[in-house]
Amino acid sequence: MYYFLPSWYGRNQDWGEPDLSRHELLFDDTVNQMRLFHEADEDIQLILLNYMPHLRNRMHDQVLDQVAYWSLFDELQGFSQTESNPLSIDDLSWPQHIQFVPTPFTMLAYLDGEQYAAVNYTSEGWIHDVIYYRGNHWSKRLIFDDRGYLSSSYHYDDHGQVLKQVFFNCSGQAVLIHDHRTGQVSHENKIYDSMTSLVQDRLSTYLDHNLREEDVLVLANNPQHDRILAEGPSHYKLVYSLYTSRPFQPLLPLVNSAELLMVDTEEKKDLLHKQYPQAAGKTLNLTPFDTRLRLGMSQRVKELIVFFQVDGVSDQVIEDFLTLVTPKIKKDQRIKVLFAGFHLSYDRELALRDYLQTYEAKFHSLDKGVKDFEDKMPDEEESLVFTVSQLETDKDLIQTFKSVRLVVDLSEEADLYTQIAAISAGIPQINRKASPYVDHQKNGLIAKNPDQVSQAINYYLQGLKHWNEALVYAVEKINRYHSQEIIDEWKRYLGESASDKSLTNRNS
Secondary structure (H helix, E strand, O other), X not given: OEEEEOOOOOOOOOOOXXXXXXXXXXXXXXXXXXXXHHHOOOOEEEXXXXXXXXXXXXXXXXXXOOOEEEEHHHHHHOOOOOOOOOOOHHHOOOOOOOEEEEOOOEXXXXXXXXXXXXXXXOOOOOEEEEEEEEOOEEEEEEEEOOXXXXXXXXXXXXXXXXXXXXXXXXXXOEEEEEEOOOOOEEEOOEXXXXXXXXXXXXXXXXXXHHOOOOXXXXXXXXXXXXXXXXXXXXXXXXXXXXXXXXXXXXXXXXXXXXXXEEEOOHHHHHHHHHHOHHHOOXXXXXXXXXXXXXXXXXXXXXXXXXXXXXXXXXXHHHHHXXXXXXHHHHHOOOEEEEEEEOOOOHHHHHHHHHHHHHHHHHHOOOOOOOOOHHHHOOOOHHHOOEEEEEOOOHHHHHHHOOOEEEEEEOOOOOOHHHHHHHHXXXXXXXXXXXXXXXXXXXXXXXXXOHHHHHHHXXXXXXXXXXXXXXXXXXXXXXXXXXXXXXXXXXXXXXXXXXXXXXXXXXXX
């Protein structure tokens, strides 16, 4: 059995409910590792230490709702039901003359002209919590589980400062109280100095009773739980996942006890070996993402669309790119550039659109004897040479790549998911640094300065010879990063045999 312990603690780094976006979970190593093992029919289970009353909705979003899990807070509260059961505002108790005023994600409740409460909804439309007011301050906040339970309540003083959080069982009885003034936690007539002490006690009991020597615990590094797991003896195999999205703070006892150390970049691997030479020989640099053959159709599209990754690059890099690509577009009007990213803020998107208008004007004659400004703009958005797109999900990127001819990512650390998606679509890539996913003059080019970037663009956009070579090589590379190949790589490091399924694929 493979057990996965994630790093889902949000920005507050406590055991409370994390404020994790869909995007954060989409690119989370634990989410993607669980997906790989689940789709390969491996026995897996999630171990959740922190409070997540809407866990089932989050798992459903990531197509992991069929994965078994053990939730520490579910055990403390006696929750066993796993099916979600959404509440409506009519399921809650309200004073007789209450008045409701709707807003996009909140229903405001007024009583005798004063704000009485606010009902907050999740992005899926589920009731998450209800805040009650005493004057201008919060007096109480009820947290509801996605299964329809009243899960916990916060209580506040006259100044709006939290006093305590009370957790309930499925019958509405208080079973756990966290005093925020002292930090103490009481549960079943036992007092703990802190919530961390309670978590450590319960986790140790669970691991002792459920994990065997042949089991594997895949631990996403995080100081919140690393020290807890390093303090006790382990009787299972440990995989320590050190992922780029988190601070690189590996704990020495876990580095020593781990049978496999997972990293996702060569830089992380080199840094790990420099700090801990004993890690050499048991470190694997391997993406948690799975490649799937989704070859694009760009060779059938008239335009030569260049996808420029804006995440992680400065405005100067964008300006340098525009300077070198503009003459190419004037020579070949089929070339279009899409500036896109997952972390493109609203303000930067607006600024980039405004900046691109200057370059756009070079390709559209504005002197046509018209008086109305709108008549001077391109008739259709499709005629624009430069476009900007904010990517929300992996599906957005996959859909975009159907018509993209070339990917350009000039950030110091190329976006890992973009690289994997480009391999899956058979699209060549131009990067600033070498990586395990782009081989120079195979499925892409490494360009360290603007002149090399210019040459690389010509290499792939002038004719189909080099583009076709990259496509063929990408298909071969897909076999290296397919889910079963990734899992078998894990197993080789853990001293386990490769799956029969993988051996069949190699022999066929």
